[in-house]
Amino acid sequence: MTDRDDDPVAPDDVKPAEALSDIYAEDGSVRSDFLAMVGAAIADRDLLFLRKNVARLHESELGDVLESILPEQRHALVRLLGSDFDMTALTEVDEGIRLDIVDQMSNEQIAAGIGELDSDDAVYILEDLDDEDREDILSQLPFTERVRLMRALDYPESSAGRRMQTEFVAVPPFWTVGQTIDYLREEEELPESFSQIFVIDPTFKLVGALDLDKVLRAKRQVKIETIMHETNHSIPAEMDQEEAAQLFEQYDLLSAAVVDNNGRLVGVLTIDDVVDVIQEEAEEDLLRLGGVGDEELSDSIFSTSRSRVPWLAVNLLTAFLSASVISLFDATIQQIIALAILMPAVAGMGGNAGSQTMTVSVRALATKSLDIHNAARIIRREAGVGILNGMLFGCAIGIVAGVWFQDIHIGGIIATAMCLNMLAAALAGILIPLVLDKFGADPAVSSAVFVTAVTDIVGFFAFLGIATWWYGISG
């Protein structure tokens, strides 16, 4: 918690986060006065200010600044900073902004910047480029680095192999703790930081791992193989990143070895990358439940509009389905106009109850807490909740409707219809996600459409159907 007032002129050797941990306002956005200063410095080409106050920001802070300024300012800033621009910041911004910035950079500048990144960050930036640019950039990198990055890029998109770092520390099992410490002290070509040491045989097959605290606490003459632990949770490079993230969560891993098909160590996956995957996954579920695809705040009107059309189109179809259900009863509505006034309430309450159950079910499926062992119990519970709340709100709406239209019949009819629809909503809210999941579809994507269709159709059909039957009206 540094206080800027104590230190009006930041000395040259001050640390980045210290100098500017206060670039944020209280609400978490970048402070407007700081952005104004940055904007002025860009306009004035004030390199001194930019190097001192922008180039030194933490990568995530620089990312926030890039997201908060205008596109032209972004391009100018990257140009002005030149080789002082920390490309790691590109891993912290929206894809649209990343591509926009990278597009403005020459392949030479990208190659120079990428050379200084950890391999996982480099892959993150390279994987979005088109093939030609990527080839060109890779060809400008030193041989060993090029090979490493190409190997990581060879793994499928969203696999552990794409997210891993290819730099790691590995030693043979027959070394002693003393030999290992001496190696760490003298070897120049080690990753900048590491939290585990892997143990491999001469063919690079993974045989175990060592936590650093165990190395520090053992005597020099102790053999590595006696203090290493077997790596039960090594991750195949082809494994999907979400699956890998689940392993991290389940077993509270901080880092895990990534191995190829032959069990050879090819990299290491660390928890900070996994946290991003967990975040993205939770965000995906939330957006999909809301009927939104992979869109970003930086997307244009046209691409946003396009990405939302499919969901709306499906809803238009189900809306026509509901309309045709209503049209079956047009004669009834014509005679009792109160039905038209009240029918959206029956459908709407069902829709809300259904979306409550569906939200719980989709989330429970995503966290694997809803499975065959408790499905029957949860279905029974939801049905019970549906009946209970159906009776409660059925009575409420029945009394209000009866008083409003001075007609006890309409009160009884709407109460019954509401009860039925709330039960249908509960069953649809749990069964539809379960069935979609069973057949391998993502329940977050499509559940809402089906649940709303069920509650609309059952709502209109029950309410208008019971009324038609009760009043003995024939169409």
Added chain:
Amino acid sequence: MTDRDDDPVAPDDVKPAEALSDIYAEDGSVRSDFLAMVGAAIADRDLLFLRKNVARLHESELGDVLESILPEQRHALVRLLGSDFDMTALTEVDEGIRLDIVDQMSNEQIAAGIGELDSDDAVYILEDLDDEDREDILSQLPFTERVRLMRALDYPESSAGRRMQTEFVAVPPFWTVGQTIDYLREEEELPESFSQIFVIDPTFKLVGALDLDKVLRAKRQVKIETIMHETNHSIPAEMDQEEAAQLFEQYDLLSAAVVDNNGRLVGVLTIDDVVDVIQEEAEEDLLRLGGVGDEELSDSIFSTSRSRVPWLAVNLLTAFLSASVISLFDATIQQIIALAILMPAVAGMGGNAGSQTMTVSVRALATKSLDIHNAARIIRREAGVGILNGMLFGCAIGIVAGVWFQDIHIGGIIATAMCLNMLAAALAGILIPLVLDKFGADPAVSSAVFVTAVTDIVGFFAFLGIATWWYGISG
């Protein structure tokens, strides 16, 4: 990836995760045959089997087993395992199940089990107990441990102080690397594992931190103060856990020092606890958007039903509001029954478009990517998307309605109403969350109610109102 067939009789010294990494079926649920074996062993009081195959599971695996068996089996299992029951598993199950199990245990048994836990896990279990039981259990613990836990429990609920581990390694800045390594090798009373060494002054004030890899790579005579780094991101014990989690995410921290009001080191917060907080937070947003509060799968019908009533009650009110809007136009509906048939489609499409925009806005607010710097741009974008999709779907529904009812007027009326409602939906979807957030309310909780109210009311009013005016009908 161990293969059970190679090793039919697990030797006694086999590691837990190895013996049973295959307790899971393909879909991630616990295998039914394993549960059947456990159930049989519980019924037969087969202690040998339970100790060998259940007591040794990883805490999260044991948690999954506890969640997958019947309540009576849970109680019997905990009783049978006695002191072999790893209480850490209780941190991996639903609150309802945790309380149910703890209720069945004697305070002596809980105290014995808690004594073996890390302080953060112990606090997690203790904080849910009633005061009397907690006092009793604490009084049975050794003095130093009791003091530690009581200090952590003194911090507010959901604060960093509650989630931190009070065990840590700290050394003075003037020590050398050699002294530090010797201390680590000889001192018995150190935490079982650690990933950072903290540097403190004689009054326990935090002056820095050391990553273990830096210690391993430095020569023995190097002074600690020359290789430590300043801890820019130390966390006040009173800080809310969500805020702490955001610091971890922003700065890719693996662990952070927790300090009291005087800057004295009181504990350490690690990323594995933070991952749980991130998960819970994302889950909360999703559930709240779906109109569900803090409910769990293990909750009963009555408590679930009760927790969902408030949201449904608010929706009932807005449903009556919409109904009164419709009732303004009953004369029109009576003359043109097509309006009753089509009006839910206008309201429903608006509701869906509004919920798309709202989902994006709520998520962007939660991740702090929507702020004053881009709010104006995003509002313009959403309005543009609303107009564009409004025209698209307005035309589509207009054509279909015109053909269906053989009436070009009704086609034009519904197209216009749909356009207006989609624009209203877009504006409501972004402005309502922004305003709620501005006034300190959680936009995830209440946005959906307001957005649906707007799209229903505007939808019905626009469609029926335009029709009334066009056909010149007076009520």
